[in-house]
Amino acid sequence: MRKALIAVGVIVVIGAFVGGFWPQWSQRRAVERELAAARLALEENQRHLRVCGLENRLLAIVMAAQARNLGIAAEQAQRLVTDLDALAATAEPSRRPVFESARPKAKNMVAIAQRLDPQVPEDLGRAASELAAILGQLDQTPPASAATPR
DSSP: OHHHHHHHHHHHHHHHHHHHHHHHHHHHHHHHHHHHHHHHHHHHHHHHHHHHHHHHHHHHHHHHHHTTOHHHHHHHHHHHHHHHHHHHHHSOTTTHHHHHHHHHHHHHHHHHHTOOSTTHHHHHHHHHHHHHHHHHHHHHSOOTTOSOOO
16 A cells, blocks of 8 residues: 555646656747757848948949949949958858859959949940849759758
């Protein structure tokens, strides 16, 4: 009788522990999954923001060239190359080829902006369109970290 009472008491204590532990453990796992998903979304949004910054720099180059501010256009084009290099250095391996194909176009924009001829605004506009198309591929390339969180 005494052994049965002790066994029932141990089972009740274990049941109470599991009954209190299980909901908290389940909730923690759910919150950790939500946190992992939020971190992935944050990474994706930050990457998208950096790409938008590059596209903004492209527009600044074209606008400066159209206003015949070729010095400013050349300076902005050089900054674009620097920004591309910085992003390429930290990019995921799946996205590096896009940056590698964008870099020569950006370097070409620097060379165009440094020319002194009336075709510069049109040439820069065409080069910016080509580079914008390449940068658009970054939004279509899924990040390597897009695997579903556990």
